[in-house]
Amino acid sequence: AQRVTQPEKLLSVFKGAPVELKCNYSYSGSPELFWYVQYSRQRLQLLLRHISRESIKGFTADLNKGETSFHLKKPFAQEEDSAMYYCALSGSGNTGKLIFGQGTTLQVKP
Amino acid sequence: DSGVTQTPKHLITATGQRVTLRCSPRSGDLSVYWYQQSLDQGLQFLIQYYNGEERAKGNILERFSAQQFPDLHSELNLSSLELGDSALYFCASSLGQSAAYEQYFGPGTRLTVT
Numbered sequence: 001a002q003r004v005t006q007p008e009k010l011l012s013v014f015k016g017a018p019v020e021l022k023c024n025y026s027y028s029g030s031p032e033l034f035w036y037v038q039y040s041r042q043r044l045q046l047l048l049r050h051i052s053r054e055s056i057k058g059f060t061a062d063l064n065k066g067e068t069s070f071h072l073k074k075p076f077a078q079e080e081d082s083a084m085y086y087c088a089l090s091g092s093g094n095t096g097k098l099i100f101g102q103g104t105t106l107q108v109k110p
Numbered sequence: 111d112s113g114v115t116q117t118p119k120h121l122i123t124a125t126g127q128r129v130t131l132r133c134s135p136r137s138g139d140l141s142v143y144w145y146q147q148s149l150d151q152g153l154q155f156l157i158q159y160y161n162g163e164e165r166a167k168g169n170i171l172e173r174f175s176a177q178q179f180p181d182l183h184s185e186l187n188l189s190s191l192e193l194g195d196s197a198l199y200f201c202a203s204s205l206g207q208s209a210a211y212e213q214y215f216g217p218g219t220r221l222t223v224t
Binding site: 032034043044045046051086090093094095096097098099100101102103 | 113114141143145152153154155158165166168200202204206207208209210211212213214215216217
């Protein structure tokens with residue numbers, strides 16, 4: 001079964017501290033993994049995807065197939081990073097079906 | 111607003127009733143997705159349409175149905191409503207049908223069943 005697990009409901013860090021939001025997945029094939037973010041009073045939006053291997057707003061995520069993980073990292077957290085973060089998986093062939101994790105609220109304290 | 115629009119923003123109705131949620135995709139997008147977000151289940155995929163055809167289905171209840179019209183807007187119909195159907199319903203759209211295309215989300219419709 002396809003499943004995405006985000007073990008932390010809430011992650012609270014101080015500004016300037018490193019951040020790692022955990023994501024583990026269960027999928028037998030070759031998945032596509034994504035991170036979505038929802039800032040306060042804004043829409044859910046794509047942050048990054050593993051295929052593009054980009055760094056967006058200082059965030060990076062590496063797909064580790066051995067550990068079936070796709071953790072989101074940032075070396076120095078900023079207050080504006082405070083938001084809800086969702087890890088998502090697509091593995092359904094030629095469809096856009098996304099399986100989302102439960103989400104992690106990141107709180108960056110001043 | 112050239113983004114995804116959803117109406118209504120809020121909907122309060124009673125158990126046993128039927129409601130219709132509407133979604134207009136971004137201009138040019140052919141795929142429309144429906145997701146349900148509830149406190150206990152999180153964000154769950156319901157169904158995808160691409161250019162008027164059903165493309166993928168999630169754990170959508172038989173009481174729920176959807177369709178995409180020739181002008182590409184979509185409607186999600188929820189019938190015989192139960193208290194547990196109270197949730198935030200999101201619509202998203204993308205240019206193509208695969209996950210390679212970024213999905214753009216609407217603001218959601220908050221449904222409260224009393």
